[in-house]
Amino acid sequence: MKNLMPWLVFFVHTMMYVSVVIVLISGVFMMDRPIIFFNVVTFPQPLSSVDMTGLFGRIHTPACGVLAALITLHVVAVIKHQLSGQSIIKRMFS
Structure with a gap:
């Protein structure tokens, strides 16, 4: 079981990164109108196809x-x- 944990930790972290990328990319490409960024910058709608x-x-x-x-x-x-006494947060910042 101890040999499985480092692999599982790596896998879950990798899947979090992959999920963030998919959410960001799909969020931009699903827009059906121009993207207004903080009322400062406007980007045109990336795709015009309703199907896409x-x-x-x-x-x-x-x-x-x-x-x-x-x-x-x-x-x-x-x-x-x-x-359980394992200070993960302390280890993250040291």
Whole structure:
């Protein structure tokens, strides 16, 4: 089991990064109007095809769910380690 844990940690972290990328990319490509960034910069709508924006919208929603689940798992793991006496947070910042 101890040999499995480093691989599992690496896998979950990698999946979090992949999920963030998928959420960001699909979020931009699903836009059906220009993207206004803090009322300062406006980007044109990346795709004009309704079918393509719909496809990215269908990818975006479950990707957000997966990302939320992975973040929840990550927070639960940090709390578990903190409660068991392994100071993960201290190790992160040292």
